[in-house]
Amino acid sequence: QLQLQESGPGLVKPSETLSLTCSVSGGSISSTSYYWAWIRQPPGKGLEWLGSIYHGGRTYYNPSLKSRVTMSVDTSKNQFSLKVNPLTATDTAVYYCARQVVQQLVPSYFDSWGQGTLVTVSS
Amino acid sequence: DIQMTQSPSTLSAAVGDRVTITCRTSQSITKSLAWFQQKPGKAPKLLIYEASNLETGVSSRFSGSGSGTDFTLTISSLQPDDFATYYCQQYNSYWTFGQGTKVEIK
Numbered sequence: 001q002l003q004l005q006e007s008g009p010g011l012v013k014p015s016e017t018l019s020l021t022c023s024v025s026g027g028s029i030s031s032t033s034y035y036w037a038w039i040r041q042p043p044g045k046g047l048e049w050l051g052s053i054y055h056g057g058r059t060y061y062n063p064s065l066k067s068r069v070t071m072s073v074d075t076s077k078n079q080f081s082l083k084v085n086p087l088t089a090t091d092t093a094v095y096y097c098a099r100q101v102v103q104q105l106v107p108s109y110f111d112s113w114g115q116g117t118l119v120t121v122s123s
Numbered sequence: 124d125i126q127m128t129q130s131p132s133t134l135s136a137a138v139g140d141r142v143t144i145t146c147r148t149s150q151s152i153t154k155s156l157a158w159f160q161q162k163p164g165k166a167p168k169l170l171i172y173e174a175s176n177l178e179t180g181v182s183s184r185f186s187g188s189g190s191g192t193d194f195t196l197t198i199s200s201l202q203p204d205d206f207a208t209y210y211c212q213q214y215n216s217y218w219t220f221g222q223g224t225k226v227e228i229k
Binding site: 037046047048049052060062063096101103107108109110111112113114115116 | 124155157159165166167168169172178210212214217218219220221222223
């Protein structure tokens with residue numbers, strides 16, 4: 001059974017860089033049927049898609065975050081990662097990694113999610 | 124950007140009630156819509172994709188319908204485990220979520 005597990009710091013200072021990793025088990029990140037995504041949820045609020053990456057490195061990013069988001073993939077470790085910088089207090093959120101089904105060569109809906117990790121941005 | 128509007132924001136219902144949640148998009152997304160259930164402290168769970176396809180393992184009391192700009196999620200007979208927040212998500216142009224509908228106990 002597929003499992004996704006986020007890891008990274010729970011507390012980061014403003015203006016610094018957030019680095020999170022998602023470890024995938026029970027399936028291959030190199031599958032041609034899926035993209036891999038990051039989604040976040042500020043406390044008490046809704047869901048915001050951040051970006052998606054394919055095993056070959058093709059990426060899509062949320063335009064509203066401009067150039068603050070970068071994703072990478074490590075197929076040898078079956079992991080993918082997220083960087084966000086510079087951070088502000090509004091980046092405080094639960095960050096989820098998720099698997100995204102490919103339809104007609106592009107990513108679509110999210111069919112499997114990690115448990116999420118709370119990241120607090122504060123000095 | 125495609126804007127998404129869910130209604131209502133909060134819904135009070137009793138066990139056994141038929142519940143309907145609506146999701147409207149600012150432009151046509153054909154059938155590129157999914158529905159998720161989220162419980163407090165948990166990750167969202169996929170219920171429906173392609174507007175009306177039930178995800179494997181999800182109870183048949185959940186159903187989805189619609190196309191274009193108007194979509195609905197229906198729970199045929201609300202069960203205690205169904206009290207949660209529900210989100211729609213479009214995947215026609217980038218990927219965006221509705222603001223959520225909280226289903227509360229009446």
